[in-house]
Amino acid sequence: MEILFELLRSRGISGDESETKNLILNYIHKRKDAWKVCPDIFSGDELQDCIILKFGKPRTAVFAHIDTIGFMTRYQNQLVAVGGPDFGDSTIVVGEDSLGSIKCTVREVDGNLEHDFPRKTDIGTCLSYYQDIRIDEEFIQAAYLDNRLGVYNCLKLAENLENGWIVFSTYEEHGGGSVPFLLKFIQSNSPIRQALVSDITWITEGVSHHEGVVISVRDRNIPRRSFINKVIGLARESGIPFQLEVEGSGGSDGREIQNSEYAIDWCFIGAAEDNVHSPNEKVSLKDLDSMLKMYQYLMAKL
Amino acid sequence: MEILFELLRSRGISGDESETKNLILNYIHKRKDAWKVCPDIFSGDELQDCIILKFGKPRTAVFAHIDTIGFMTRYQNQLVAVGGPDFGDSTIVVGEDSLGSIKCTVREVDGNLEHDFPRKTDIGTCLSYYQDIRIDEEFIQAAYLDNRLGVYNCLKLAENLENGWIVFSTYEEHGGGSVPFLLKFIQSNSPIRQALVSDITWITEGVSHHEGVVISVRDRNIPRRSFINKVIGLARESGIPFQLEVEGSGGSDGREIQNSEYAIDWCFIGAAEDNVHSPNEKVSLKDLDSMLKMYQYLMAKL
Amino acid sequence: MEILFELLRSRGISGDESETKNLILNYIHKRKDAWKVCPDIFSGDELQDCIILKFGKPRTAVFAHIDTIGFMTRYQNQLVAVGGPDFGDSTIVVGEDSLGSIKCTVREVDGNLEHDFPRKTDIGTCLSYYQDIRIDEEFIQAAYLDNRLGVYNCLKLAENLENGWIVFSTYEEHGGGSVPFLLKFIQSNSPIRQALVSDITWITEGVSHHEGVVISVRDRNIPRRSFINKVIGLARESGIPFQLEVEGSGGSDGREIQNSEYAIDWCFIGAAEDNVHSPNEKVSLKDLDSMLKMYQYLMAKL
Numbered sequence: 001m002e003i004l005f006e007l008l009r010s011r012g013i014s015g016d017e018s019e020t021k022n023l024i025l026n027y028i029h030k031r032k033d034a035w036k037v038c039p040d041i042f043s044g045d046e047l048q049d050c051i052i053l054k055f056g057k058p059r060t061a062v063f064a065h066i067d068t069i070g071f072m073t074r075y076q077n078q079l080v081a082v083g084g085p086d087f088g089d090s091t092i093v094v095g096e097d098s099l100g101s102i103k104c105t106v107r108e109v110d111g112n113l114e115h116d117f118p119r120k121t122d123i124g125t126c127l128s129y130y131q132d133i134r135i136d137e138e139f140i141q142a143a144y145l146d147n148r149l150g151v152y153n154c155l156k157l158a159e160n161l162e163n164g165w166i167v168f169s170t171y172e173e174h175g176g177g178s179v180p181f182l183l184k185f186i187q188s189n190s191p192i193r194q195a196l197v198s199d200i201t202w203i204t205e206g207v208s209h210h211e212g213v214v215i216s217v218r219d220r221n222i223p224r225r226s227f228i229n230k231v232i233g234l235a236r237e238s239g240i241p242f243q244l245e246v247e248g249s250g251g252s253d254g255r256e257i258q259n260s261e262y263a264i265d266w267c268f269i270g271a272a273e274d275n276v277h278s279p280n281e282k283v284s285l286k287d288l289d290s291m292l293k294m295y296q297y298l299m300a301k302l
Numbered sequence: 303m304e305i306l307f308e309l310l311r312s313r314g315i316s317g318d319e320s321e322t323k324n325l326i327l328n329y330i331h332k333r334k335d336a337w338k339v340c341p342d343i344f345s346g347d348e349l350q351d352c353i354i355l356k357f358g359k360p361r362t363a364v365f366a367h368i369d370t371i372g373f374m375t376r377y378q379n380q381l382v383a384v385g386g387p388d389f390g391d392s393t394i395v396v397g398e399d400s401l402g403s404i405k406c407t408v409r410e411v412d413g414n415l416e417h418d419f420p421r422k423t424d425i426g427t428c429l430s431y432y433q434d435i436r437i438d439e440e441f442i443q444a445a446y447l448d449n450r451l452g453v454y455n456c457l458k459l460a461e462n463l464e465n466g467w468i469v470f471s472t473y474e475e476h477g478g479g480s481v482p483f484l485l486k487f488i489q490s491n492s493p494i495r496q497a498l499v500s501d502i503t504w505i506t507e508g509v510s511h512h513e514g515v516v517i518s519v520r521d522r523n524i525p526r527r528s529f530i531n532k533v534i535g536l537a538r539e540s541g542i543p544f545q546l547e548v549e550g551s552g553g554s555d556g557r558e559i560q561n562s563e564y565a566i567d568w569c570f571i572g573a574a575e576d577n578v579h580s581p582n583e584k585v586s587l588k589d590l591d592s593m594l595k596m597y598q599y600l601m602a603k604l
Numbered sequence: 605m606e607i608l609f610e611l612l613r614s615r616g617i618s619g620d621e622s623e624t625k626n627l628i629l630n631y632i633h634k635r636k637d638a639w640k641v642c643p644d645i646f647s648g649d650e651l652q653d654c655i656i657l658k659f660g661k662p663r664t665a666v667f668a669h670i671d672t673i674g675f676m677t678r679y680q681n682q683l684v685a686v687g688g689p690d691f692g693d694s695t696i697v698v699g700e701d702s703l704g705s706i707k708c709t710v711r712e713v714d715g716n717l718e719h720d721f722p723r724k725t726d727i728g729t730c731l732s733y734y735q736d737i738r739i740d741e742e743f744i745q746a747a748y749l750d751n752r753l754g755v756y757n758c759l760k761l762a763e764n765l766e767n768g769w770i771v772f773s774t775y776e777e778h779g780g781g782s783v784p785f786l787l788k789f790i791q792s793n794s795p796i797r798q799a800l801v802s803d804i805t806w807i808t809e810g811v812s813h814h815e816g817v818v819i820s821v822r823d824r825n826i827p828r829r830s831f832i833n834k835v836i837g838l839a840r841e842s843g844i845p846f847q848l849e850v851e852g853s854g855g856s857d858g859r860e861i862q863n864s865e866y867a868i869d870w871c872f873i874g875a876a877e878d879n880v881h882s883p884n885e886k887v888s889l890k891d892l893d894s895m896l897k898m899y900q901y902l903m904a905k906l
Binding site for chain 3: 018045177178181183
Binding site for chain 2: 618619620622649650651652653676677678679680684685686727728730774775778779780781782784785787788865
């Protein structure tokens with residue numbers, strides 16, 4: 001799990017994912033020769049800060065976004081949100097500008113976000129939650145489990161994957177923007193008609209810790225039912241614990257797959273967390289385990 | 303009008319359009335040899351649950367969405383809306399899950415949707431309005447006139463169409479998603495620069511029953527004025543009754559045509575209804591008649 | 605500055621840009637032979653009311669939208685907004701329908717827009733702010749500086765541009781729709797990976813008159829940080845006055861570049877104005893001057 005800890009400690013708020021990109025790319029280059037199939041690796045300016053891996057002859061693509069929510073400094077001590085951070089009273093954030101390291105507290109005053117760093121920061125400095133990783137026998141708790149766990153799931157999946165695309169996307173937390181060009185790339189290289197979204201969802205009145213990975217029937221977007229039914233059928237066959245989710249809100253890279261120029265069915269599959277978009281996101285280790293197993297099973301069978 | 307009744311009775315809420323797709327496809331295969339021009343028919347997994355017909359050498363495409371609004375079961379007796387259903391007090395809905403048929407009542411309690419079916423349903427079961435078709439000399443009233451009438455219009459148009467695309471799309475009631483790949487398909491096969499949206503609009507203070515089909519100058523989206531003027535000019539020439547609409551909200555497949563990668567002008571043309579998105583949608587038969595005639599006229603002249 | 609005055613006086617609300625298109629196109633044809641590089645000019649129905657200029661071998665594209673906000677008549681004396689007009693009490697608007705010229709007052713009554721023209725107008729008639737251009741030594745004030753100044757900037761840039769695309773887009777004030785097909789055109793002709801958005805932004809607590817052109821780190825959309833840093837680095841080198849902006853709302857053609865099928869970095873650069881979307885938009889001439897200079901510098905260096 002060392003790479004998971006490194007991912008959790010790396011900063012990569014939407015639009016500023018290069019540090020996280022480099023971490024993932026270095027890991028891939030170090031490990032790929034030990035994987036069952038050594039993938040083709042696509043990265044570089046023509047893919048911005050995204051990475052694409054091609055294993056064998058793909059039938060399905062897995063998407064995991066590598067960006068996180070956070071904050072950006074404005075004028076004086078104002079902050080603007082990146083994505084939808086959700087925190088209690090005051091919360092510690094960290095970052096760096098041309099004058100050095102920043103560590104301070106963010107709070108909401110009359111609906112506006114403010115920080116209390118004593119000096120003026122560079123306009124547009126990105127600030128992330130201070131990271132505090134907590135693990136016990138049942139749970140992992142940290143900032144940014146969404147979507148460091150989804151990325152981790154893809155890196156574990158890569159070890160034994162024979163056929164498939166693994167796609168590391170950017171901007172997901174703040175309106176998206178990379179999935180359209182990523183899809184164009186994979187569809188012109190080796191087209192597929194199925195996609196899975198490796199991301200983290202919510203504990204709700206119908207989704208509990210320890211009950212298995214969540215297969216989402218819908219969120220704000222509704223994927224095609226016949227594909228969802230196919231995925232659920234295979235999940236039943238697998239014997240791996242899973243739960244079904246039906247939500248009216250929330251989104252993922254699935255939204256951009258749905259709205260793309262390609263007829264690609266998609267399904268969101270991921271562990272559920274408490275304390276969404278806070279520094280204290282909390283996921284059951286058992287659910288993470290069934291997420292890892294479910295992706296391996298589905299990518300072989302779909 | 304038998305096919306219209308069958309369409310009204312078939313279920314096809316957004317994402318789950320396969321039953322409706324099959325009904326339309328079977329009808330086309332049975333009838334096509336009696337049509338003036340026998341079209342090329344495109345369907346299958348590469349178009350999800352959409353169908354495309356190509357007649358002769360197309361200059362214009364007509365889009366009709368085959369999905370409807372409805373409900374999806376969540377946990378316990380909760381429901382989540384599909385599209386924007388709008389109903390009064392309690393309303394009868396029907397569906398089917400792994401244990402059998404479902405017929406129950408839906409109502410809104412403190413802003414949440416609930417059903418009263420006595421047993422637990424499968425999570426994610428689709429429920430539609432109970433269908434009750436009423437016709438007299440002046441009106442047709444039923445659930446889902448939006449957009450079963452738009453589909454019916456296309457099937458009648460097909461009988462005499464010489465040149466044009468007819469496109470049956472999905473997902474329209476819930477954020478769209480099929481029009482981009484449908485456009486990519488037709489533009490790479492036989493490109494066009496004009497589109498008509500065969501759909502149903504609203505009775506308002508400026509749009510009345512029996513005054514003719516509605517040509518929409520705009521809804522939330524604004525199509526290019528020069529094309530709208532061209533359509534209105536031809537409509538005037540035709541002698542067929544029509545009304546103009548100017549709205550600030552509402553959308554259609556036109557939105558996705560507008561935002562696509564292709565420079566395609568579009569215009570929404572359809573009869574207006576009362577009691578939108580309720581089980582009691584109501585359309586003037588005279589307006590339906592002018593809708594059928596207007597499409598035949600415009601597709602020959604545009 | 606004569607062409608700027610002509611632009612300010614021409615009408616071109618979103619969807620109805622043909623008058624403005626023709627004005628720009630005529631200007632280009634009259635002037636192009638005096639420019640350092642005579643560009644390839646693309647226009648016509650396949651680009652709707654947009655215009656594309658290609659200079660030399662482009663590395664970067666500049667986008668300027670040619671549409672403006674305004675109003676459209678509905679039934680009786682109702683109006684529907686085009687884009688987001690923002691005016692005080694009653695405001696004079698002008699237009700034309702089949703019966704002749706229209707000049708009247710628009711006001712908001714209980715959240716609804718009304719005009720007071722004494723006769724019935726054609727349904728769907730476009731109305732624009734009455735134009736009153738005011739210039740002194742410090743400021744230009746008029747309706748529609750947004751985005752007549754952005755267009756003017758492009759026409760001045762064209763005089764000395766050696767390599768680059770200049771793209772005049774439509775619909776920007778009302779949801780967009782032309783940028784996707786414009787991008788498809790330029791990417792299939794001579795692809796680029798960098799774009800600048802030549803548009804007008806807002807005076808705020810962090811952005812003042814006379815302090816230079818604004819380089820936007822973000823608005824509602826967040827462009828890729830590494831590109832913004834590159835632009836800011838060059839801007840520093842240039843010695844031309846500029847300010848940085850960080851906003852949580854607002855959008856531009858950049859939104860559609862971000863969401864396109866192409867991995868193109870973008871940055872919004874433009875002078876700031878007071879009284880946004882009113883008949884009294886106000887821009888510092890010094891800021892306009894630094895906008896013109898900054899584009900010339902950046903297009904040579906990027």
